[in-house]
Every structure is written in structure tokens, then in C-alpha cells.
Amino acid sequence: MIRPQDSLQLALRALGAHRLRSFLTLLGIAVGIAAVILLTSIGEGIHRFVLAEFTQFGTNVISVAPGRTKTAGHSPAGIPTSVRPLTLDDARALERLPHITGMTATVWGNSEVSANGRLRRTTINGVGAQMLKVFAIRVRSGQFLPADEAENARAFVVLGAKLKEELFGSANPLGARVRVGSLQFRVIGVLEAKGQILGFDLDDAAYIPTARALELYNRDGVMKVDLSYEADVPVAAVSARVRQALVARHGREDFTLTTQEDMLRTLSKILAVLTMAVGALGSISLLVGGVGIVTIMTIAVSERTSEIGLLVALGAPRRTILGLFLGEAVALSALGGLFGLLLGVGLAQLIHLVLPALPVHTPLSFVLLAEAIALSIGLLAGVLPARRAARLNAVDALRAE
Numbered sequence: 001m002i003r004p005q006d007s008l009q010l011a012l013r014a015l016g017a018h019r020l021r022s023f024l025t026l027l028g029i030a031v032g033i034a035a036v037i038l039l040t041s042i043g044e045g046i047h048r049f050v051l052a053e054f055t056q057f058g059t060n061v062i063s064v065a066p067g068r069t070k071t072a073g074h075s076p077a078g079i080p081t082s083v084r085p086l087t088l089d090d091a092r093a094l095e096r097l098p099h100i101t102g103m104t105a106t107v108w109g110n111s112e113v114s115a116n117g118r119l120r121r122t123t124i125n126g127v128g129a130q131m132l133k134v135f136a137i138r139v140r141s142g143q144f145l146p147a148d149e150a151e152n153a154r155a156f157v158v159l160g161a162k163l164k165e166e167l168f169g170s171a172n173p174l175g176a177r178v179r180v181g182s183l184q185f186r187v188i189g190v191l192e193a194k195g196q197i198l199g200f201d202l203d204d205a206a207y208i209p210t211a212r213a214l215e216l217y218n219r220d221g222v223m224k225v226d227l228s229y230e231a232d233v234p235v236a237a238v239s240a241r242v243r244q245a246l247v248a249r250h251g252r253e254d255f256t257l258t259t260q261e262d263m264l265r266t267l268s269k270i271l272a273v274l275t276m277a278v279g280a281l282g283s284i285s286l287l288v289g290g291v292g293i294v295t296i297m298t299i300a301v302s303e304r305t306s307e308i309g310l311l312v313a314l315g316a317p318r319r320t321i322l323g324l325f326l327g328e329a330v331a332l333s334a335l336g337g338l339f340g341l342l343l344g345v346g347l348a349q350l351i352h353l354v355l356p357a358l359p360v361h362t363p364l365s366f367v368l369l370a371e372a373i374a375l376s377i378g379l380l381a382g383v384l385p386a387r388r389a390a391r392l393n394a395v396d397a398l399r400a401e
Contacts, residue, residue: 025289025296026336029377032286033340033370034347036279040366041348043275045359050271051264060101061134061260062239064094064225064246068254084254085221088150088210091128093249094227097241102228104128104135107213113206115167115178115187122163123205124180126213126222134228137202142174142189145209153209157185161193162203180206181216235259279366289336290377297329326379333378337371344370 066086088105095103107126112119129147132138140161148154157178164173173187185208194202210222229238239257247253345362352360 021296022332025292026332026339028289028292029286029333029336029374030289030340030343032284032289033337033374034344035285036370036373037341037344037362037366038347038351039281040275040279041344041360041362042351042358043271043278044363044366045361047268047271047275048361049359051268060229060231060235062227062229062235062242063258063260064227064242065223065256065258066221066254068256084250085219086225086255087221088214090246090249091222091225093245094225094242097238097245099230099233099238099241100227101230102130102133103225104131105210105222105225107210107217107219107222109213109217111181111216113163113167113178113180115173115176116171118167120163120166123201124213124216125205125207126210126216127207128210131207131226134226137194138192140190140192141172142187144189145207148209150209150211153211155183155185155212156188156209158189158191158207159187160191160201160203160205160207162201163206164190166204178206180208183212183216185212235261286373286377289333290380293329293332293378296332297325326383330375330378333374334371336378337374340374341367341370 064086066084086105091103091105094100104127106128109124110121111124112121113124114120127145129145132144139158142158144158145156146154157180159167159173159178167173167178168176173190176187178185178187185206191203191207208216214220214222227238227242229235239259243253243257246255345367348360348362351358
């Protein structure tokens with residue numbers, strides 16, 4: 001009976017006898033593991049980056065859009081499917097509900113903006129005075145829109161950071177006159193740079209009172225109403241109150257409620273699937289490594305036929321022969337997996353250093369899973385050659401030389 005330590009020593013000695021061949025074989029596994037680690041690290045990094053960007057505006061937000069969604073998925077915001085729109089009166093009624101901490105009714109469009117002798121076409125957002133509170137946005141200079149009554153909303157405008165640079169450069173825009181479409185506004189504030197969220201550039205936009213936006217775009221209702229609520233209150237309870245209040249006003253449920261939690265959950269699922277798909281693409285190269293192990297172990301069995309015959313003649317059980325060759329296959333894949341882990345993590349960190357804007361994150365679970373996959377590939381790839389070795393007849397094997 002061969003002891004386990006002797007089996008390990010024989011396996012390592014066999015690999016060391018053909019160093020170049022063994023290295024090239026484990027390199028195939030290493031490249032596959034490195035590809036999986038690198039791609040999944042980038043995918044997981046992007047996953048976390050997108051969720052962080054999305055949640056920077058707060059997670060305790062409920063959006064109400066006009067029109068009842070009939071089919072799977074969410075109809076484009078601002079395209080009502082009901083004859084009754086959401087009004088500013090509806091928005092004010094929702095603002096008075098318990099646990100609601102902020103409300104902004106939104107109308108948006110695209111118009112020409114001219115000031116300081118410059119002309120630019122950009123997004124115009126009609127919003128409420130509490131938009132900063134709802135979406136955790138800050139003012140860089142000046143102030144945000146005041147809480148005027150809708151009927152007496154003053155012609156004020158707040159500029160996004162990018163739009164301010166385009167129109168005024170380094171000059172102070174506060175107090176300047178800006179023409180938006182056919183209406184005149186006075187600049188009272190500039191927002192801090194916030195970047196893009198899901199393709200919308202919040203910095204390249206102008207913000208005016210909702211009532212003025214309704215007048216500018218000749219609309220009867222708002223495109224959506226966003227509500228923030230107390231953090232310690234269940235979103236289901238707040239959603240139920242909002243739904244009840246609007247049904248009482250409209251007589252039926254002709255609107256769609258979307259919570260931030262729902263959007264984050266859906267977005268997280270989509271990104272997780274993409275990360276898995278990217279990892280699956282990288283794992284294709286692992287199949288190449290598995291084929292390499294099958295090839296090298298088959299050659300090893302052919303080359304060591306007489307050795308196998310001698311072991312059988314000396315009384316070594318068939319399972320011992322099987323274990324020896326399986327051990328070699330697993331050792332090859334384990335070493336290749338370890339090398340691949342170091343290579344993949346190293347490349348991921350190098351990419352992060354060269355391109356800091358590209359998020360890279362390697363979870364420990366991915367590392368452990370990758371090494372387990374490498375061992376499994378070695379075990380599966382070594383089964384057929386090992387079984388062939390274990391079934392050799394001792395006399396025939398000794399005569400093979």
C-alpha cells in the first residue's frame with residue numbers, strides 16, 4: 001500500500017521530469033483562470049459603480065408617473081397612457097401625506113438657452129423647490145428655487161455646472177438674464193457638479209419652477225412626481241398611502257408607482273447576470289486548459305506503461321494507480337489555478353492603477369470559486385487517462401518496452 005505522502009512525491013516527481021511540458025499545460029489553466037478573474041472583477045466593479053452612482057441620490061424615493069402600466073416592464077416616464085394627467089394639485093396632496101419629507105413635480109423638455117451672447121440647446125427641467133432634498137443635490141453658489149405658489153412662481157433659473165461653464169465661463173452668472181425658449185429668467189444659483197446618471201447629464205441642464213415649465217411646454221400635467229420619505233418607515237406602507245390618496249382623487253388607479261428599492265433590485269439583477277455572462281465567456285479558455293490536461297495525461301500513461309506494470313506486479317491496487325494519475329492531473333490544475341489567480345488579480349489591480357476611472361473589484365468568493373473550478377477541471381480531465389492506466393495488464397505493461 002502506497003502512503004499518501006509517497007503518492008504526492010511520485011506525482012510531483014513525474015511533473016518535474018517534464019518541466020516544460022508540465023508548465024505549458026498548467027499555463028493553459030492559468031490563462032483561463034486569469035481571464036475569469038479579470039473579467040468578473042471588471043464586471044463586479046462596474047456593478048458596484050453603477051449602484052453607487054444610482055444611490056447617490058438617495059434610496060428613500062418613490063416616483064409616481066401618469067398612466068397605468070399594463071404590460072411587463074415600465075412604460076417610458078412622461079408618456080401618459082391615461083386621459084387624466086398628474087397635476088400640481090395631486091403633487092401637493094401627496095406632499096401632505098404622513099412620513100413624506102420632500103416632493104418635487106417634474107416636467108422636462110429640450111429648448112434653446114441664450115445668455116451672455118451665447119446660444120445652446122439643452123435639457124430644461126421644471127422642478128419643485130424641494131428637489132435638492134429629494135435627490136440629495138447641493139448648490140455651489142447662490143440658492144435654489146424658492147417655494148413660490150404655482151400661480152405666482154417667479155421666473156428664476158438654476159444652472160447645472162456644465163451649462164454655467166458653457167454660457168458664462170469663469171464669470172459669475174448670478175443675477176444675469178437668461179432666455180429659455182420664449183421666456184426670460186434670472187439666474188439665482190449654480191448646482192454642484194453631479195455627473196451623469198443612466199445617460200442623463202444633470203450638469204448640462206437648467207432648472208426652472210414646474211409651473212413655468214408647464215407654461216413653456218404648454219402642458220396640462222407633470223411627467224412625474226418624486227417623493228422622499230422617512231428612512232425608518234417601510235416603503236410598502238408609504239406606497240400604500242400614496243396609492244390610496246391618488247385613487248381617491250382620480251377615482252381609479254391610472255398611475256404607476258415605482259420605488260427606488262424596486263429599481264435598485266432590478267438593476268442589480270441585470271448587472272449580476274451581465275457579470276456572470278462575462279465570466280462565462282472567460283471560462284471558455286478553461287476548456288482549452290482541460291483539453292491540455294487530458295492530452296498530457298494520456299501521453300504520460302503511454303510513456304510510463306512499464307512503470308505502471310511494475311507497480312501492479314509489486315501488488316499496488318488498481319485504485320492506487322488511479323489515484324497516482326488523478327493526483328498528477330489535480331496537481332497540474334491546482335498549480336495552474338494558483339498561478340492564474342495571481343495573474344488575474346495582478347492584472348486587475350494594474351488596470352485599476354492605469355485607469356483609475358475603471359472600477360475593478362475581486363470578491364473573495366470569486367477567488368475561491370475559480371480555484372475550485374480549476375481543481376474540478378483537473379479531476380475530470382484526469383479521469384479517463386487514470387482509468388486507462390489502472391486497467392493495464394501487468395504482463396502486457398511490462399512487455400511494452
